[in-house]
Amino acid sequence: MSENPTSTPPRDPPPGGGLEAILMVEDNAEVRLMGATLLEEAGFAVHQAGDADEALALVREGLAFDLLFTDIIMPGEMDGVALAAEVRRLRPGTPVLLTTGWGDRAENRDGLELIGKPYRSLDLTRKIRAVLDPPESPV
Incomplete structure (x- = not known):
């Protein structure tokens, strides 16, 4: 068999979820729904919370999840960076991804990974x- 020189080589499939669950914390309901939809379409299970207090209640109730994906700027006393610190105190080693639409607020993030808003599905996954x-x- 000969190869067709005009055909393009197959591409790697886009990265996506396996069996991982994500706790998504976003105070804007429309952004939360859009983000959760993108994540679910990529194959992740998504648990949603509208603020840090709701997220912490889920964590304290024993919710199983593999990654905390949280907005930095949220109403209430606790922002996303403080939420991440508390989640890591309760569940050491929990992977965290922060997001914000406010670039100037992204500097104080305790070395945690960040993706800016608006994000695209492929970039997020x-x-x-x-x-x-x-x-x-x-080693």
Whole structure:
């Protein structure tokens, strides 16, 4: 068989979810619904919370999830960075991805990964995969 020189080579499938669950925390209901839809279409299970208090209640009730995806700027006493710190205190090692539409607010994020808003589906799933599957460090 000969190869067709005008055909394009197959591309890797877009990164997506496997069996992972994401706790998505976003105070804007429309943005939360859009983000959850993108994540579900990529194959992730999504649990939603509208603010830090609601998210912490879910965590304290024992919700199983693999990654916290949270907006930085939210109403209430706790922003997304503080929420991430509390979730990591309760569940050490929990991967976290922050998001914000306010670039100037992204500087104070305690070294956590960030994706800016608005985000595209492919960019979001790639970033989540990078946070969930970090490269292994040499021994």
